[in-house]
Amino acid sequence: MKSCLVVDDSKVIRMVARRILEGLSFEVDEAVDGKDALDHCLESMPDSVLLDWNMPIMSGIEFLRELRKTEGGDAPVVVFCTTENDMEHIREAMEAGANEYIMKPFDSDILEAKFTQVGLI
Numbered sequence: 001m002k003s004c005l006v007v008d009d010s011k012v013i014r015m016v017a018r019r020i021l022e023g024l025s026f027e028v029d030e031a032v033d034g035k036d037a038l039d040h041c042l043e044s045m046p047d048s049v050l051l052d053w054n055m056p057i058m059s060g061i062e063f064l065r066e067l068r069k070t071e072g073g074d075a076p077v078v079v080f081c082t083t084e085n086d087m088e089h090i091r092e093a094m095e096a097g098a099n100e101y102i103m104k105p106f107d108s109d110i111l112e113a114k115f116t117q118v119g120l121i
Helices: 011-023 034-043 060-069 087-096 108-117
Strands: 003-007 027-031 048-051 077-082 100-103
Touching: 003 011, 003 034, 011 027, 011 108, 027 034, 034 048, 034 060, 048 060, 060 077, 060 087, 087 100, 100 108
Parallel strands: 003 027, 003 048, 048 077, 077 100
Antiparallel strands: none
């Protein structure tokens, strides 16, 4: 079973994402911010990360840059899931190592399509 770390400071978003991803046969863990996510990854690297941009303590983009520097940090597929939808944010995310980018709000069809597109399903 593939694993996904859902990183978002919103409990509701984490809950919705968990429900959808578990329905797609993912084992799901959650992190409340980038620091929490990085700690989790250093302990157990997931197959994928569903990542918010705007979070306290460590933002999604800061987390992604740190993740990609760590041993094995190039392996997880990272899908940004955020309200930041301008080309500058998208380009910055892709240059930092994101594999895909989706906008909030999302639904099961969008998540399934993106995770299929990157080869996780």
